[in-house]
Amino acid sequence: MKWTGMYRRIAALMTMVLTAVLLAGCSDVVVLNPKGSIGQQQMDLILISTVLCLVVVVPVLVLTFWIAWRYRKREKDQAAYQPNWDHSTKLETIWWGIPIIIIAILAVITVQYTYKLEPSKPIESEAKPITIQVTSLDWKWLFFYPEQGIATVNYLKFPSNVPVQFELTSDAPMNSFWIPQLGGQIYTMSGMAMKLHLIADEPGEYKGAGANFSGKDFGQMNFVATATSQADFDQWVREVKQSYPSLTKEGYTELAKPGTSLVRSFSSFPQGLFNEIVTKYQVDGQSGHHHGGAEASSGDAKAKDGAAGSDADGHDMSGHDMSGMTDHDMSAMTDQDMTSHNHNG
Amino acid sequence: MKINSLSDFFVTGDPLIYGADVAIGLTMVAVVLVLTLFKRWGWLWREWLTTVDHKRIGIMYVIASLLMLFRGGMDALLMRTQLAMPDMEFLKPDHYNSIFTTHGVIMILFMAMPLMFGLFNLVVPLQIGARDVAFPFLNSLSFWLFFMGAMLFNLSFVIGGSPDAGWLSYPPLSERMFSPGVGQDFYIWGIQISGIGSLMTGINFIVTILKMRAPGMKLMKMPMFSWSVLSSCLTIILAFPILTVTLALLFIDRYFGAHFFTLDGGGNPMMYINLIWMWGHPEVYIVILPAFGIFSEVVATFSRKKLFGYKSMVFALMSISLFSFFTWAHHFFTMGSGADVNAFFALTTMLIAIPTGVKVFNWLFTMFRGKITFESPMLWTMGFIPCFVVGGMTGVLLSVAPADFQFHNSYFLIAHFHQVLIGGVAFGYFSGLYYWWPKVFGFKLNEKIGKYAFWFWNIGFYVCFMPQYVLGLMGMTRRVSTYGWDSGWWEWNFVSTIGGFLMGIGFLFQVWQILHSIKFMERVSGDPWNGRTLEWSIPSPAPAYNFATIPQVQERDDWWATKERKAQGVPEQPRAPLEPIHMPKNSGIPIIMSAFWFMAGFGLVFDWLWIAIPGLIGVAGSMLAHSFNYNTDYYIPVDEIESTEAAAGRVV
Numbered sequence: 001m002k003w004t005g006m007y008r009r010i011a012a013l014m015t016m017v018l019t020a021v022l023l024a025g026c027s028d029v030v031v032l033n034p035k036g037s038i039g040q041q042q043m044d045l046i047l048i049s050t051v052l053c054l055v056v057v058v059p060v061l062v063l064t065f066w067i068a069w070r071y072r073k074r075e076k077d078q079a080a081y082q083p084n085w086d087h088s089t090k091l092e093t094i095w096w097g098i099p100i101i102i103i104a105i106l107a108v109i110t111v112q113y114t115y116k117l118e119p120s121k122p123i124e125s126e127a128k129p130i131t132i133q134v135t136s137l138d139w140k141w142l143f144f145y146p147e148q149g150i151a152t153v154n155y156l157k158f159p160s161n162v163p164v165q166f167e168l169t170s171d172a173p174m175n176s177f178w179i180p181q182l183g184g185q186i187y188t189m190s191g192m193a194m195k196l197h198l199i200a201d202e203p204g205e206y207k208g209a210g211a212n213f214s215g216k217d218f219g220q221m222n223f224v225a226t227a228t229s230q231a232d233f234d235q236w237v238r239e240v241k242q243s244y245p246s247l248t249k250e251g252y253t254e255l256a257k258p259g260t261s262l263v264r265s266f267s268s269f270p271q272g273l274f275n276e277i278v279t280k281y282q283v284d285g286q287s288g289h290h291h292g293g294a295e296a297s298s299g300d301a302k303a304k305d306g307a308a309g310s311d312a313d314g315h316d317m318s319g320h321d322m323s324g325m326t327d328h329d330m331s332a333m334t335d336q337d338m339t340s341h342n343h344n345g
Numbered sequence: 346m347k348i349n350s351l352s353d354f355f356v357t358g359d360p361l362i363y364g365a366d367v368a369i370g371l372t373m374v375a376v377v378l379v380l381t382l383f384k385r386w387g388w389l390w391r392e393w394l395t396t397v398d399h400k401r402i403g404i405m406y407v408i409a410s411l412l413m414l415f416r417g418g419m420d421a422l423l424m425r426t427q428l429a430m431p432d433m434e435f436l437k438p439d440h441y442n443s444i445f446t447t448h449g450v451i452m453i454l455f456m457a458m459p460l461m462f463g464l465f466n467l468v469v470p471l472q473i474g475a476r477d478v479a480f481p482f483l484n485s486l487s488f489w490l491f492f493m494g495a496m497l498f499n500l501s502f503v504i505g506g507s508p509d510a511g512w513l514s515y516p517p518l519s520e521r522m523f524s525p526g527v528g529q530d531f532y533i534w535g536i537q538i539s540g541i542g543s544l545m546t547g548i549n550f551i552v553t554i555l556k557m558r559a560p561g562m563k564l565m566k567m568p569m570f571s572w573s574v575l576s577s578c579l580t581i582i583l584a585f586p587i588l589t590v591t592l593a594l595l596f597i598d599r600y601f602g603a604h605f606f607t608l609d610g611g612g613n614p615m616m617y618i619n620l621i622w623m624w625g626h627p628e629v630y631i632v633i634l635p636a637f638g639i640f641s642e643v644v645a646t647f648s649r650k651k652l653f654g655y656k657s658m659v660f661a662l663m664s665i666s667l668f669s670f671f672t673w674a675h676h677f678f679t680m681g682s683g684a685d686v687n688a689f690f691a692l693t694t695m696l697i698a699i700p701t702g703v704k705v706f707n708w709l710f711t712m713f714r715g716k717i718t719f720e721s722p723m724l725w726t727m728g729f730i731p732c733f734v735v736g737g738m739t740g741v742l743l744s745v746a747p748a749d750f751q752f753h754n755s756y757f758l759i760a761h762f763h764q765v766l767i768g769g770v771a772f773g774y775f776s777g778l779y780y781w782w783p784k785v786f787g788f789k790l791n792e793k794i795g796k797y798a799f800w801f802w803n804i805g806f807y808v809c810f811m812p813q814y815v816l817g818l819m820g821m822t823r824r825v826s827t828y829g830w831d832s833g834w835w836e837w838n839f840v841s842t843i844g845g846f847l848m849g850i851g852f853l854f855q856v857w858q859i860l861h862s863i864k865f866m867e868r869v870s871g872d873p874w875n876g877r878t879l880e881w882s883i884p885s886p887a888p889a890y891n892f893a894t895i896p897q898v899q900e901r902d903d904w905w906a907t908k909e910r911k912a913q914g915v916p917e918q919p920r921a922p923l924e925p926i927h928m929p930k931n932s933g934i935p936i937i938m939s940a941f942w943f944m945a946g947f948g949l950v951f952d953w954l955w956i957a958i959p960g961l962i963g964v965a966g967s968m969l970a971h972s973f974n975y976n977t978d979y980y981i982p983v984d985e986i987e988s989t990e991a992a993a994g995r996v997v
Contacts, residue, residue, distance in 0.1 A: 028833035031751045031818040045748045053738040060705060064730050067709055071648070073716040082714040086651035095706035096657070099699045103741075107695055110745045111688045117747035118684040173518035174614065176679060176754055180820040184750020187680050189615065190517070190608050194681045211754040211822045213511050215518055216439050219825040283611040 030180040035206060035227075036199045038117065038183030045113050052106050056098060119186050120195040123163035129197075130158055133274040134168040136175035136188040136210060138258040139217040144274050150240045151247050153255070153264040157236050160203045160227035166196040169278045171256050176212035179225050185211050191281045193274075200227035220260040241267045249273070356506050359440060361423075366503055395931040397481035398889060399466045402488050404785065406463030407778070409492055413456040416499065418852060420448035425809075425845035428838050431830045441826035442509035443528065447502070449512025454536060455495040457632045457766070460774045462491070462546050464635065465574050467785050468777075469550060471880035471887055472568050474559025474896045479552035481929040482977070487542040487549065489939035494539025497946050501531035505950065508532035511824070513621050514595070516606035516614045521599045527950050533596050534946035538939075540589055547581030550574055559879065561898035565659070568878040568902075569645075569652055570777075572659055573638025576666040577631050583670065584627035591620040600949070615680060622673040630669035633765065634662060636773025637704055640726050643776050644708045646874050647723035648715025651902060654707040661700035661707075668697045678746045679753050687746040694744035701737055705730065720874070721795040725776035728803045732768030736761060739814070757817025760810045767806055767848075775802075775855075783873045787885045788866045794858040801851030809844025812837035871993075877902035884993035890926045890981055893990050923987065925980040932977070938967035 027033050034040045071079055115121075122129065133144035143152045158164050168177055170188040178185030182198040200206065203226075210221030228236065247255075247266035252273060255261070356362050380386050393401060423444055427436040436444065466484070470477055478484050501507045508528035510519040519529050554575045558567065594605040595617065604610030606617040645652040652658065674682065674690040708730065719727065739761040743752050752758055783789045816837050821828065828834050872881040879896060880887075882904045897918065900906035911917070941963030948957025 029815065029818045030820045031755075039751070042748055042751050045745060046742065046751065049742050049745045049748060053741050056702065057734055057738045060709070060734055061731055063709055064727075064734075067712045068717060068727060071712055071715050071717050073718045078716060080714050081649075081716055083650050085714060086653050086655065086711075088710075091710065092654050092657055092703075092707075096699070096703055099702035103695045103699055106741070106745070107692050110691050110695070110747070113745070113747045114688045114691060115684045117750070118687075119681060119750070120683070173523055173608075174515065178754070178820075178822070180751060184747065185679050185753060186750070187677070189680075191613075207820060209820065209822050213442075213515075213518075213824040215510075215523060216442065219438060219827060281609045281612075 030207065034181055034183070035204055036182040036201050037123065038198050039181055040201075041113070041117060042184055045109070045117075048109060049106055052102055056102055117184075119184070119197060121197065122165065123197045123199050125161075125163045125199065127159075127162040129163040129165045131165045131167065132156065132158065133193075134166050134177055134188060135274065135277055136168075136170040136172060136177070136214070136221070137256050138172040138215060139210070139221050140255070140259075140261040141177075141208075141210065141221060141223050142252075142255065144269055145237070146274070148237045148241075149268050150237060150244075151266040151269040152240075153261050153266075154221075154223045155263040156208065156223060156225040157228060157233060158200070158225070159230040159233040160200040162230070163197055163199045166198065167274070168194045168196060169274070171277050171280065172258075173214040174212055175210045175214045175218065175221065177208070178211040179206050179208040181206045182225070187212060191278065193278045200225075203227050203229060203232075215258070217260050223263075240265045243267075247273075354504060356503055361440075362503065369503065390933070391931065394936050395485075395933045397477075397485045397929045397931055397935075399470050399478050399481065399484060400785065400887060402484055403463045403466030403468075405488060406459045406466060406491075409495065410456050410458075410460035410463060413451050413459070413495065414852070417448050417451040417456050418849060420444045420451070422845055422849055424448065425842040427826060428828075429842040430839065431828055431832070431835045433827055436826060438826045439509060442824070443507035445824055446508050446511055446514075446532075447498075450498065450508070450532065450536070451495075452766075453512065453628065453632070454539065455491075455498065457770055457774070458539075458543060459491055459495075460778075461577070461632055461635050462487070462543075464639070464774065464777050464781070465546070465550055468781055468880060469553060469571055469574050470557070471784070471883065471891055472571050472878050473554060473557060473562060474879045474892060474898065475553060475557040476891050476895075476926065477929060478549050479557055480549050482932055482935065482971070483545050483549055485932065486935035486938065487546040489935045490542030490545075490942060491539040493939040493943040494535045494537070494542065494946075497538060497943055497950075498531055498535025500947075501528055501535075505531060513618075513625060515621075516595065516598070516617050517608040517612070519595065520607050520612075521602075522608065529599065530596075530950040533592050533599075534950055537589060537592055537596075538942050538946050540585055540592075543581060544585040544589070547578040547585065550578045551582065554578075559892075559896050559898050562903075565656070566898060566901045566903070569641035569655070569658055570635070570638035570878075573634045573636075573641070573662055576662040577634040580627045580631045580634070580666045580669060584624045584631065587620060588624035588628075591617060591624065594620075596949075600952070618677055618680070619673065622676045623670070626673045626676065627666075627669040629762075629766070630665055632770045633773070634666060636729075636770050636777075637662065639773050639777035639780070640708060640729060641711075642878065643722045643726045643780055644711045645902070646780075646876055647720065647726075648712045648717045649875070650711055650715040652707070653711040653713075654703075655901065657703055658707055661704050664700045665697055668693060668700075672697065675744055675746075675749070677753075678749045691744050691746040695741060698737060698741050698744075705734060720779075721790065721792060721799065722776045722780035722874075724796070724799050725772045725779065728799065729768055729772040729776065732764060732772065732803075732806065736764030736768050740765060752817060754822050755817035756813040756821045756823060759823050760813035760817060763810050763813075764806075767810075772802075780874070781880070783869045784871075784880055784885050784887065787868055788862060789869055789873060790862045791858050791865075794854055794861055798851050798854035798858055801847050801854055803851075805844045805847025805849075805851055807844065808847055809841050812841040812844075816841070872904075877905040879904055882907065884990075884995060888986075888989045888993065890928060890986065893923060893986050893995075894921045923983045925982055926986065927978060927980055930977050930979055932971070932974075934967050934971045934974070938964055938971075941967060 031039075031046070032043055034043050131146055133146060135142040135144070141154050143156055145151065166177065166186075168186060168188040169192060170190045172190070174190070175188045176185045177188055177196065179198065182200055183196075186194050186196045188194065206225045206227065208223045208225045210218055212218075214221075244265040244267045246268040247270070249270050251266075252270070380389060393405065396402065423436060424441065427433050427441055466478070469475075505527040508514065508519075508524075508531060510524055510529060510532075514529060514532055517523055519532075554567070554571055558564075594603075597603045598605050598607055598612070604612040606612050606614045608614070641652050641658060671693040672690060674680075674686060675694045678687050678690070708726075717723070739757070743749050743758065743761055779790060779795065816834055819832075819834060819837070821832070821834050828838075869885060871884045873885070874881070879898070882896065883892060896903070941960050943960075945957050945960030945964060948954060948960055
């Protein structure tokens, strides 16, 4: 589409100019320093809308100070004074017109991008997407990897250049899952599974946060999302499967209790646990809350969980006997192992 | 029973709170002592606590709101101190949570709203040539309900514990499951009780404006401030019932164990978020619209010119109050309602920018070809325009739904709404206070100290909130109580904290300005600013009956036109002869009934029905007593009017 092409060109230009200015020695401005296509497009949109607004705002600011100065009351040489001039159809048409035009342009762009960047929409890519199931707890993040059959707490790893499909829910007051450098946030809400698609264009460590207030220690719900090469990712999955305990149902109940947590890893998790969390609060005969845009229904999640479960089961049988260890021992071990990853610790 | 021991009842454990306890105790003892020593109890009761005079009620609103501004401001400075450096341990997370909760609730509901109602009361009847509001008794009741609601809310600071689930108290966090303490109940009942008052004020001023304008003042000749009050009140009566119902449902959840918004039992917390913003978004327009009205009056007066584009301005006000009801979901684009819903609410939000932008142009062209002077009210208006234009712009950025996924819940959002609420609402109400102060009290506020106050506020604002836009883009989320050195946020936070304290100094200058101006009082005439509208045609302060004879309105800026006719030597219309003036009598019922409401609220907070039920019976009894009270009015005789007018230096 011609228009879209032009936006992209404008955006590219603005991006170059503004990033150069804004980011000179300031890579901490994560929203304006995106490392994934979703974040990139959101930044483009931020810059386009900023420029469009500035087209009106800058002249208005100049006009304000000029008028205030020019028409201040003076001892002599008073500028033209027209105390009864209170209407001009021509002028008023102009300043009803200017904001209408700007807003109309912005509206068209916004609607296009709203559909383009709808978080439940999969990212087009040659690589097969990876699914990660996210649960916000009081006050920690639990991540299931249904395809790999592993689980982590408060840290994430996934391959770069591979679309990540996040399925998100909550087993606590609502939170919001946000990795600014990869793209915008979405709420995690109990009783439903939301979808968010993100992709990292290059390997790196990206800070993530629980952006929505959910009680006492919500400020501790930071995590690091690491994008690695596919090989490193596979290696990491193998490591987790070999060296960490499984997450049991009881282990989950313990984990879900209010409190903070360091980073942890689990070699497996109970079959269908994510689906159980999603449907946990549903009353019999009720199909659960569905939001129009988020097509991740609980049935959908179930299918994936089923696959994950069998994978995890298979892994459980592969000979790591951890039955002698209590959950507590394991968590102590894991915590120690992983503290280096915890940027809060 | 929620209370098991005395330490559950009294908030303990924090030296800051003990300090505040002592300060509150000492202040109360001092007030009681002064009143007793100077034998002022009777005076206080007769002249103030039982008054139904809109001017006195207005003054009480302003005093209460300035006290609340002090408390909300202290909350703000505590938060900024905690955030000044990384890893601060000045406030613990749970203490920080209750501080940002009370800061938000107090600033919007117990500072901005009453200051706004104060200005309504002080100005509207005078501006439309009326002798009081339509329902003076109800007006007094509204004030006392607000006051008791605010006191109940503030009581949680020392008794039972403050609410700490955010200013809008989202469930399921605010449900009993996650907030078992009484803080949430203080929140619910403090807001409910004062909310009834707000709703009644809305009704009162709509009726006042529609029915009590002076003869000849057609709606399209009404001053712009009164128009803005009308649009704001229409919004109030449509929005506040939503708040009342929403909080009632939350109360039913908490008290009777229902499942409207709970996590389990089929509750839907997202429903609450929708409902609360169906009130919450109109609410921000409720408070900004009267500020628009104030700027319209001030700009015209200090440019010595007619307001430009009067009809556009009226249309803009009304369309803003209408559109404000169709934008609520832009507060949660990230809820995942889908592209259709997000696109709709993005567009409705952007639409509001159009009439708002038009208003700015109209103010600028009111100044264009004027003779502008920059006394305090105009200074605040000049501070407002650039601040609001930029704040409005970041609002448009936030309305771009997919971009909001990156702004939401971050300091970018915090900076935006503080910019429109401080730059728009606070600056606007300050402007209005400075403008009408001489009308209310008969003396002006010291200009020189006022200029210091203005610059401290204005510079402090930018120093405080511009860094917060950057912090938002750096990924700092709202409501975090601390952050690490590795975040890269501390320089910006430190600067922001400095700005916060600069605004605090600005507030101290205002306190000094008021005290200084009272001490070195210089009386002014009825028309100190060379005003344009009817309130400037009567003495300052206005007599109890406002207008000795009801004016006959001919023009839009009627008082200005009258002065012009006089200057041209056109003979004045003969005034109607004085007649005895029909006035409402003071009543003790509003304060007593509100005190019973306080009692009922307090009982319900603690589940103590033995307090709540007598409280509710008291409320019903007060209503009954008022229903059978036929001694509600009196007449001011002509000779008393004559002597009052003569004392104010006017010939009648």
